[in-house]
Amino acid sequence: MAPLRRILSRSQIRRTVKGLAAQLRSDYGEERPVFVGCLKGAFVFLADLVRQVGIPLQVDFIMVSSYGMGTTSTGKITLLKDVATDLAGRHVVFVDDIIDSGLTLQCVREHLLSRGPASLRVCALLARESVLAEGAAIDYLGFPVPEGFVVGYGIDYAEQYRQLPDIYVLEGEG
Ligand code: PRP
Secondary structure (H helix, E strand, C coil): CCCEEEEECHHHHHHHHHHHHHHHHHHHCCCCCEEEEEECCCHHHHHHHHHHHCCCCEEEEEEEECCCCCCCCCCCCEEEECCCCCCCCCEEEEEEEEECCCHHHHHHHHHHHCCCCCEEEEEEEEEEHHHHHCCCCCCEEEEEECCCEEEECCECECCECCCCCCEEEECCCC
16 A cells, blocks of 8 residues: 655644635625535535535535546546536535646536536635646635645545545655
């Protein structure tokens, strides 16, 4: 098993999630937004986030797959599960754990916009510095992260490590 190097502790994550939730609370107020989490990776982040936001909101999920069982993106996005909520006229917040190449975000954004929401914003816990340098439109961001395969707090490597409360980089991968 590859060694893990911790890059973000649970208390750093907790503080940052609290800060993101405060921004969302102030931006959405009583608009009853729909938070759409990207399965599976975003399930831990979304669960912590919605409990901190403290305003009326709805939760739904979309499931796409880009990686299969390895560490390299296949460059192909497959829609495995669509949202069940009617998003027409709603304020939607897409929630993902990590924006890596940006491909998932690009595809999901187009897909969600095709449902006619009143607005669509993006909240990501992590995003690659390279994607941010390219100008990825992320409205609420937790942490920029450098290259290296990241696991923990919902994020997996071959379906392992999602349960870890802290975030790590897999040494010797990537
Ligand atoms: C991961 C992650 C993001 C996506 C980001 O999901 O959760 O959704 O990849 O990568 P990208 O920016 O290069 O498109 P993955 O497809 O591995 O599925 P999972 O969430 O079930 O782990």
